[in-house]
Amino acid sequence: MDVIKTRLIGDAAPDVFFLDALEAPFLMENNVLEPLNSYITPDFDLADIEETLLRPFTLQNQIFGIPKDYSTLALFYNKQAFVDAGLDHPPVTWDELLVDAKQLTLDRNQNGRIDRYGLGMIPELARQAYLIRSFGGQVVDKQGYATFASDAGLVGLESLVTQYRDDRTSARPIDVGANSGIEMFGQGKAAMAIEGNWAIPFFQDTFPNLEYGTAEVPRMNNQPGTMVYTVAYVMNRQSQHKSEAWELMAYLTGKTGMEQWTRSGLALPTRKSVAETLQYDHDPLRSALVAGVSYAMPWQVGNYPAAVMNQFNNQFISVMLGEQSLQPAMLRAQEQANQQIKAAE
Amino acid sequence: MRLQNRQKYIHSLLRESAIGYGFMAPTLLVLAVFVVLPILYAVFLAFQKVQLLGGIEYEFVGLRNFARLMADDRVWIALRNTAEYVAIVVPSQTVLALILATTLNAGVRGQTGWRILYFLPTITSSAVLTLIFMWIYNTNGLLNQFLAFIRLPTYNWIGDPAVALKGIMIMNIWSTAPFFMVIYLAALQEIPQSIYEAAKIDGANAWQQFWYVTLPLLKPVTFFVVAMGIIGTFQLFDQSYIFSNGSGGPNNATLTIVLLIYQYVFRDLQMGYAAAIAFLLAAIIITITLLQQWLFGKQTMN
Numbered sequence: 001m002d003v004i005k006t007r008l009i010g011d012a013a014p015d016v017f018f019l020d021a022l023e024a025p026f027l028m029e030n031n032v033l034e035p036l037n038s039y040i041t042p043d044f045d046l047a048d049i050e051e052t053l054l055r056p057f058t059l060q061n062q063i064f065g066i067p068k069d070y071s072t073l074a075l076f077y078n079k080q081a082f083v084d085a086g087l088d089h090p091p092v093t094w095d096e097l098l099v100d101a102k103q104l105t106l107d108r109n110q111n112g113r114i115d116r117y118g119l120g121m122i123p124e125l126a127r128q129a130y131l132i133r134s135f136g137g138q139v140v141d142k143q144g145y146a147t148f149a150s151d152a153g154l155v156g157l158e159s160l161v162t163q164y165r166d167d168r169t170s171a172r173p174i175d176v177g178a179n180s181g182i183e184m185f186g187q188g189k190a191a192m193a194i195e196g197n198w199a200i201p202f203f204q205d206t207f208p209n210l211e212y213g214t215a216e217v218p219r220m221n222n223q224p225g226t227m228v229y230t231v232a233y234v235m236n237r238q239s240q241h242k243s244e245a246w247e248l249m250a251y252l253t254g255k256t257g258m259e260q261w262t263r264s265g266l267a268l269p270t271r272k273s274v275a276e277t278l279q280y281d282h283d284p285l286r287s288a289l290v291a292g293v294s295y296a297m298p299w300q301v302g303n304y305p306a307a308v309m310n311q312f313n314n315q316f317i318s319v320m321l322g323e324q325s326l327q328p329a330m331l332r333a334q335e336q337a338n339q340q341i342k343a344a345e
Numbered sequence: 346m347r348l349q350n351r352q353k354y355i356h357s358l359l360r361e362s363a364i365g366y367g368f369m370a371p372t373l374l375v376l377a378v379f380v381v382l383p384i385l386y387a388v389f390l391a392f393q394k395v396q397l398l399g400g401i402e403y404e405f406v407g408l409r410n411f412a413r414l415m416a417d418d419r420v421w422i423a424l425r426n427t428a429e430y431v432a433i434v435v436p437s438q439t440v441l442a443l444i445l446a447t448t449l450n451a452g453v454r455g456q457t458g459w460r461i462l463y464f465l466p467t468i469t470s471s472a473v474l475t476l477i478f479m480w481i482y483n484t485n486g487l488l489n490q491f492l493a494f495i496r497l498p499t500y501n502w503i504g505d506p507a508v509a510l511k512g513i514m515i516m517n518i519w520s521t522a523p524f525f526m527v528i529y530l531a532a533l534q535e536i537p538q539s540i541y542e543a544a545k546i547d548g549a550n551a552w553q554q555f556w557y558v559t560l561p562l563l564k565p566v567t568f569f570v571v572a573m574g575i576i577g578t579f580q581l582f583d584q585s586y587i588f589s590n591g592s593g594g595p596n597n598a599t600l601t602i603v604l605l606i607y608q609y610v611f612r613d614l615q616m617g618y619a620a621a622i623a624f625l626l627a628a629i630i631i632t633i634t635l636l637q638q639w640l641f642g643k644q645t646m647n
Binding site: 008009027030031032177304306307314317343344 | 400503597608615
């Protein structure tokens with residue numbers, strides 16, 4: 001992304017590139033993307049594309065990007081670990097998850113170093129933002145200023161912190177020497193993990209013998225919630241070859257092209273018709289991911305995502321490590337993020 | 346007659362300097378374009394707010410960038426981290442370099458072999474070194490295995506804010522000390538043998554020879570080593586960038602001034618403010634170097 005921004009400034013950006021929903025508001029606001037409304041023909045069948053996924057690339061009724069694929073988060077659980085602990089189904093609510101995690105946490109040789117944690121978790125806003133919403137909080141307001149430290153926003157996060165600090169039934173990948181949440185889960189160091197579609201091909205390649213299942217993310221406060229990450233193809237406004245650029249985009253995000261790219265299962269299709277053809281809603285591993293789209297929160301936090309994200313992540317880690325308690329830390333993060341945003345505007 | 350001579354003299358002087366500048370022109374041009382102009386442009390930027398995306402625009406904001414700098418917590422965190430880093434790394438690497446150089450100079454067997462071995466870390470790319478060290482620092486990595494073996498406490502070197510910067514320090518001391526060792530080694534071999542002979546005749550033992558002969562004679566080199574060390578360590582960037590994936594985390598523990606500048610320029614696209622921070626860094630480095638020159642100079646006079 002640093003490279004694309006630099007090239008956009010230097011008038012050396014490609015005609016078509018793909019853009020993360022997170023970075024979209026800033027680029028849309030700064031008029032460097034070509035609005036696509038005039039290119040879209042009825043043939044292209046825009047209505048076929050999931051509304052939730054198109055919205056992050058729309059500003060004032062102008063469409064700036066066509067989402068090419070997405071992933072939501074789902075609960076991955078280790079079937080063997082569940083059988084061993086006498087659990088016959090994955091948790092449906094967050095309270096169940098907390099109870100199950102206690103049973104799944106194991107110290108096999110009783111040396112005080114836990115060999116398997118109940119839940120592998122990643123203390124980053126990108127992964128946990130939906131918990132802020134579950135009790136009615138908001139990550140950012142309409143102007144893009146951080147508001148995550150509201151009382152309602154903190155309830156969901158608090159339960160995450162308590163589990164990590166007091167129950168000690170969850171761990172970060174770095175605590176167990178893994179590089180990522182999926183590696184931690186694959187190595188059997190966590191019995192549950194909340195991850196996305198990217199985990200499935202990774203397990204196939206790296207841990208082919210792993211027996212796992214997926215389920216929708218447990219409900220918190222009786223609200224279904226998850227994140228959705230999406231990426232779109234966008235066109236450079238400075239492009240000299242706009243009609244060719246659109247031809248490429250229309251193919252890549254059209255019905256034939258998308259089927260081609262999403263058939264391997266590396267990514268989920270944004271077109272309902274393609275999802276139907278490929279039957280991902282009946283796939284035993286992917287149905288939980290597909291089900292999340294309807295209620296998921298798109299990962300997008302205003303025009304200055306870096307400020308919001310960095311401040312949150314920095315302070316949240318320090319809370320997890322027990323250096324400070326949640327509310328003052330989050331208030332400080334929010335205030336600093338907003339200061340940074342104000343200075344940037 | 347005299348006047349004519351004088352005119353001739355001035356004329357030839359002018360011609361001489363013109364030729365001189367002619368010879369220097371390529372270098373001067375390169376310096377002007379790649380050193381002086383960017384500095385002037387940075388001065389200009391530090392007083393502007395720059396809109397980069399979608400048409401470049403400048404807006405004069407006076408001292409507002411500097412005012413913001415005073416109020417920005419992250420600048421002070423980065424400054425504190427960098428200062429701590431400099432305060433620990435520079436003395437350690439200087440002492441270590443001196444020790445390595447003296448032992449090598451004392452004529453250990455297989456001197457060339459040792460020299461190559463010592464020098465290897467310096468010629469290895471720092472990006473590669475950082476990646477190797479991240480494996481060593483892994484919670485299940487080599488270092489923790491070793492610490493556990495000799496019954497010392499183990500740490501989460503990459504994830505724990507309390508030790509993450511220490512990890513980078515160890516890595517950097519290990520990789521830059523050999524470079525300064527080579528400089529010390531060259532200087533040690535410059536010291537004439539006759540001075541040591543004279544010291545021996547006066548009854549000085551090995552330790553006294555080192556303390557009263559070698560060290561004082563090495564002083565100019567030590568000044569160079571410390572000055573270069575300070576400049577280099579204040580500009581710490583690549584290690585902490587790779588270590589923290591560009592975020593300066595965990596909890597700002599590996600945030601350094603240069604990393605902060607990078608973040609403001611390439612992540613947030615705030616050229617003007619970043620230029621202001623760069624000025625702060627330049628001012629600090631210049632002050633410390635001058636201070637150090639004054640200190641060393643005073644001692645030499647005594």
